[in-house]
Amino acid sequence: MQVESPSSGNPFHAGCPTREILDRIGDRWTVLVVSSLEAGPMRFSELSRHIEGISQKMLTQTLRGLERDGLATRTVHAAVPPRVDYELTQLGRTLTGLLAALDGWARTHMADVQASRARYDEVQAAVRRSG
Amino acid sequence: MQVESPSSGNPFHAGCPTREILDRIGDRWTVLVVSSLEAGPMRFSELSRHIEGISQKMLTQTLRGLERDGLATRTVHAAVPPRVDYELTQLGRTLTGLLAALDGWARTHMADVQASRARYDEVQAAVRRSG
Numbered sequence: 001m002q003v004e005s006p007s008s009g010n011p012f013h014a015g016c017p018t019r020e021i022l023d024r025i026g027d028r029w030t031v032l033v034v035s036s037l038e039a040g041p042m043r044f045s046e047l048s049r050h051i052e053g054i055s056q057k058m059l060t061q062t063l064r065g066l067e068r069d070g071l072a073t074r075t076v077h078a079a080v081p082p083r084v085d086y087e088l089t090q091l092g093r094t095l096t097g098l099l100a101a102l103d104g105w106a107r108t109h110m111a112d113v114q115a116s117r118a119r120y121d122e123v124q125a126a127v128r129r130s131g
Numbered sequence: 132m133q134v135e136s137p138s139s140g141n142p143f144h145a146g147c148p149t150r151e152i153l154d155r156i157g158d159r160w161t162v163l164v165v166s167s168l169e170a171g172p173m174r175f176s177e178l179s180r181h182i183e184g185i186s187q188k189m190l191t192q193t194l195r196g197l198e199r200d201g202l203a204t205r206t207v208h209a210a211v212p213p214r215v216d217y218e219l220t221q222l223g224r225t226l227t228g229l230l231a232a233l234d235g236w237a238r239t240h241m242a243d244v245q246a247s248r249a250r251y252d253e254v255q256a257a258v259r260r261s262g
Contacts, residue, residue: 010239011163011234014184014257016235019159021244025233028150032142052144060173070247091243100235101229102156103142106149110140112222113152 024069029054029062030101037072038096043088071095109131139256155200160185160193162230165219168203169227202226 009018024030032051036042042050048059063086066072071092077083088096137166155161167173171210173181179190194217197203202223208214219227 009238018241021237022159042169068251069244098232106152107140110149113200117199120199
């Protein structure tokens with residue numbers, strides 16, 4: 001149970017900004033980028049290789065969102081060519097355990113969820129055939 | 132660190148079903164529906180009132196998704212009018228602590244995230260003006 005203070009939100013209330021914050025932190029790409037940055041700063045190209053199949057556009061959007069929300073910083077190093085590093089902020093670090101737990105849940109229960117989906121789809125198909 | 136077994140997934144791999152599972156469990160409506168059902172079974176209309184501003188269509192879709200993934204059950208009771216209850220499965224119950232932690236994070240850090248967004252948007256606006 002969460003104790004509500006005047007400065008805290010409640011996502012059960014329509015229009016509460018916590019709903020948008022849930023969208024950000026629950027997003028699959030956020031989970032993967034934040035987990036990647038847990039070990040230390042990374043460049044765009046490193047992140048792009050580490051998270052297979054993420055498009056440049058989606059990675060850019062995710063990083064910009066994390067930066068805007070104060071969860072990661074973007075640092076441009078004077079070099080030729082310029083090197084750009086992304087790093088979790090202190091606030092971003094408070095998320096890592098939580099997102100690792102989400103990731104762990106998805107890995108652990110993948111087979112259960114897939115089996116359930118197959119059963120559900122079979123039943124739906126049978127209902128449609130008999131209807 | 133998660134140890135990989137042949138039956139577990141890895142959301143860093145493109146096409147791994149864990150990515151879809153992350154989408155489901157990180158979805159804001161899933162977080163709110165699963166948290167609501169933690170205390171026990173609820174009817175559609177109760178859920179609809181409890182989660183302010185959720186559309187009937189979105190609630191229906193969320194519940195169907197949870198049912199398909201084996202996280203909740205839908206039970207129709209013979210009554211006039213028929214009563215339909217939604218309840219977490221054992222698998223769904225393994226998610227409640229995790230999603231409550233996401234919810235708690237969003238509530239606790241709402242003000243920090245909002246302040247960061249305001250600063251970011253101000254800087255971006257200044258950059259655009261000076262450009």
